[in-house]
Amino acid sequence: MSAGDPLPISIVLGSAAAVGTLLHQFFRTVEADRYPLSILGSVIGSHWAVAYGLQSTSEQYASFWASHGLAFLIVSTAVVSLWANILVYRAFFHPLNRFPGPFGAKLTKLWSLKQVVGSDIKWYRVASELHKQHGDYVRIGPRELSVLDTAALIPMLGARMEKGPFYGAMERSVHTNRDAAFHKQRRKVWDMAFKQTLADYGPTIEDFTDSLLVRIDSLVGKATVVNDLCIHYSYDVMSSLAFGSSTGFIDGTSSDVATTILNNIKEGIVAVGLFLHVPWMLTIVETLSFVGPMKLFKSWSSEKVAERRKMNNNRPDIMGYLLEHTEDNRENRALLDAESRVIIGAGSDTTASALATMFTILANDPACQEKLRQEVNESFEDGSYTCARPQNLLDGVISETLRICPPVLFAPQRMVPEGGIRIGDVDLPGGTILSFSTYNFHHDKRNFVEPGKFIPERWTTKPELILKKNACIPFVMGPYKCPGKAIAMMELRSVIAKTVCRYDISLAKDAKFDLNEFFLGVKDHFTAGIPEQELVFTRRKE
Known part of the structure; x- marks a missing residue:
């Protein structure tokens, strides 16, 4: 191959895949959820930059369709490589892999969205079934656990844990900020x-x-x-x-x-x-x-x-x-x-x-x-x-x-601080999102006797029907x-x-x-x- 000849497609696409792998290491250090439009803009910008570079440096790709066709293939390869790395990491190497939960939830929060739609917008009931099946700590997202452990309430609701991603996705207010x-x-x-x-x-x-x-x-x-x-x-x-x-x-x-x-x-x-x-x-x-x-x-x-x-x-x-x-x-x-x-x-x-x-x-x-x-x-x-x-x-x-x-009914989110925390015999890695369903704490038999029944006297003449008062929040x-x-x-x-x-x-x-x-x-x-x-x-x- 003489100087000035374009690199073989296999090398170009291999390099694009390697870029995707490197990008995965970068995305592990940032909350990409906060910048969806910026990421989309970067992908589009990368496509045009690659296409312009091809047009400028290679006569073979001087035409619009040739340059943009190859640019699309290169950028798509990088994006697919990025997603493949992300999914493999989430499925097999993530620190939360030791926690039980549906396999789809390990890969993407779109799994949760599917459950919400399928349950007729009743996530709290989906969470209830997950806890019955898997216990007090259930993985419901790539880096999120649903928690039904009353021992976790004080740590989660204390000052040490910051709010989760939901609160940073909306306009800044006393409530929606992290x-x-x-x-x-x-x-x-x-x-x-x-x-x-x-x-x-x-x-x-x-x-x-x-x-x-x-x-x-x-x-x-x-x-x-x-x-x-x-x-x-x-x-x-x-x-x-x-x-x-x-x-x-x-x-x-x-x-x-x-x-x-x-x-x-x-x-x-x-x-x-x-x-x-x-x-x-x-x-x-x-x-x-x-x-x-x-x-x-x-x-x-x-x-x-x-x-x-x-x-x-x-x-x-x-x-x-x-x-x-x-x-x-x-x-x-x-x-x-x-x-x-x-x-x-x-x-x-x-x-x-x-x-x-x-x-x-x-x-x-x-x-x-x-x-x-x-x-x-x-x-x-x-x-x-x-x-x-x-x-x-x-x-x-x-x-x-x-x-x-x-x-x-919304399950509030909290973020485990850097270094992680231990609740009872459960170690929670830093950066883990914890969410908890108020409804499920209120309907847990370990907290209230006959939790599904409306018994106002449990707050007056029958306090024995309340097993853990701090679970009512x-x-x-x-x-x-x-x-x-x-x-x-x-x-x-x-x-x-x-x-x-x-x-x-x-x-x-x-x-x-x-x-x-x-x-x-x-x-x-x-x-x-x-x-x-x-x-x-x-x-x-x-």
């Missing part, structure tokens, strides 16, 4: 926002509950989809407490834009429930959110922040405090816009799910409804009622509802626990207390209903997707 130092500093502002305004929230919540009762009065005796009542109530309360103005869903004054936004959010939560298992897909969805339904949601939430910035509000609200204690610059304006969306999602859908579940359970259990009514009536009569004050059975009903059907715990727990409890107490005292709640006449079947229909839309349920509210005699 920077522990940033979260600690920002969380202080959030905690003060809730603490300093909590005393004023009670009257606002009670006002909206009274408006909800007026709405129910107009529906007395009619079969009513309770889910709609709950979501309208929770969005109105969220909007008022967060931005100082109501969305007007309860009284029917909501704008067409607000109604469209609500529907978009419902659809968006379903999408998140799918893509959260494949973070690089979620990153692409977030990157492209400047178009489509998410564009409208982002524009609307940003407008709410801008309106609140100009508003003089005598009643304190969350965004007002955040605005006051956040320096006004471009970066922080984007932060506040993102956090407005956290408030909208986390502050409404979770409460609505819990309320819809609780109403359905009570409609199926008239005896529990009557006991609850007696307790609440006594508190009204002696003047001790306030939604901020815990009540024995009422709080037991709420706690049991949150245990048996957690409003957030509907609001999570540790530095990342839900900052809005107190407000959520106030909303749930207010609605349930006032509703059971005013109405008999029952299932629609001749309705075929089974509570276990109802629970089997709950979907994992990030938050719990509660099946639509028609209930009848009958006004009680004063």
